Amino acid sequence: MSSSGTTARLLPGGPVAERVLAEVAEDVAALRAAGVTPALATVLVGDDDASAGYIRIKQRQAAELGFASPHVHLPASSAQADLHRVLEDFNADKDVHGVLVQYPIPGHLDYDRALQVLDPDKDVDGLHPMNMGRLALGLPGPLPCTPAGIEALLAFHGVPVAGREVVILGRGATLGRPLAMLLAQKRPTANAAVTVVHTGVADWPRYTRRAEILIAAAGVPGIIQPEHVRPGAVVVGGGVRYEGRRLLPDVDESCAEVAGAITPRVGGVGPTTVAMLFRNAVLAARRAAGLS
Numbered sequence: 001m002s003s004s005g006t007t008a009r010l011l012p013g014g015p016v017a018e019r020v021l022a023e024v025a026e027d028v029a030a031l032r033a034a035g036v037t038p039a040l041a042t043v044l045v046g047d048d049d050a051s052a053g054y055i056r057i058k059q060r061q062a063a064e065l066g067f068a069s070p071h072v073h074l075p076a077s078s079a080q081a082d083l084h085r086v087l088e089d090f091n092a093d094k095d096v097h098g099v100l101v102q103y104p105i106p107g108h109l110d111y112d113r114a115l116q117v118l119d120p121d122k123d124v125d126g127l128h129p130m131n132m133g134r135l136a137l138g139l140p141g142p143l144p145c146t147p148a149g150i151e152a153l154l155a156f157h158g159v160p161v162a163g164r165e166v167v168i169l170g171r172g173a174t175l176g177r178p179l180a181m182l183l184a185q186k187r188p189t190a191n192a193a194v195t196v197v198h199t200g201v202a203d204w205p206r207y208t209r210r211a212e213i214l215i216a217a218a219g220v221p222g223i224i225q226p227e228h229v230r231p232g233a234v235v236v237g238g239g240v241r242y243e244g245r246r247l248l249p250d251v252d253e254s255c256a257e258v259a260g261a262i263t264p265r266v267g268g269v270g271p272t273t274v275a276m277l278f279r280n281a282v283l284a285a286r287r288a289a290g291l292s
């Protein structure tokens, strides 16, 4: 589909991430001035090129923001207990404030079990069961990065959410489910009427077509087509699948002809997710230092 028919306003994530990262850099500088060097540790298991590349990017960004970033690289043949030992060491190290285990890990290892070993206060992905529980109860703690990034993106672009009908396609643990909890919270940038649809709702387009804000979180390329979108609605593409390095989004580009505003195919939700990771890390350092 050519872009000539595009009518929707674009909602890029880049400027949102820039603003969040500028705040993170200020917080890092304040911590350093108080004698605390915030540290975000990274763990890579195995030799997957793409994962090693993502870790390098995050380490470079961590250094630019002023974080220390201790790194452990475990061989692909590592046992579950080896990974747990690394996490327990980071848990015990009071100079480490956040820990990131690069996903995916080799197939013989269990990511969810490893996540449960991590100190929830150091869980910068915000996906530890304790943090999902905190989110459900509205207690402070690290927020899941992609949902928090989507809330920030909508707020940054002046999209009102409070009181509006939000429909999320997908109830996965990293995106749809925590996003539904987040956007239903009683806060000015949330406070929405949230509906979640999934494979159990055969006629899900009935719901998406009435959404004022439609958020795709399925990971099924092209699942959202123009006929699923209410004219003038805000459409956020969170779900993606990768084929090699090729990114295949849930939201078909032609939806821009029906939507009032839409995230771009590339540079939408992704940059905000990474920014939230660093925000979680600096907030963890602030909490550990007794500053918040």
Ligand SMILES: NC(=O)c1ccc[n+]([C@@H]2O[C@H](COP(=O)([O-])OP(=O)(O)OC[C@H]3O[C@@H](n4cnc5c(N)ncnc54)[C@H](OP(=O)(O)O)[C@@H]3O)[C@@H](O)[C@H]2O)c1
Pocket: 146, 169, 170, 171, 172, 173, 174, 175, 176, 177, 197, 198, 199, 200, 204, 217, 218, 219, 220, 223, 237, 238, 239, 240, 241, 269, 270, 271, 273
């Ligand atoms: N942009 C980013 O930075 C970023 C970050 C994290 C994740 N993501 C993406 O977000 C997506 C969701 O992640 P996740 O871990 O939450 O996913 P997940 O656990 O795979 O969940 C996918 C959800 O989509 C629903 N679904 C799948 N196919 C469907 C269909 N044909 N009709 C209706 N519903 C369907 C599933 O329904 P059932 O529950 O009924 O199976 C499930 O609830 C993935 O594509 C992931 O790559 C993006």
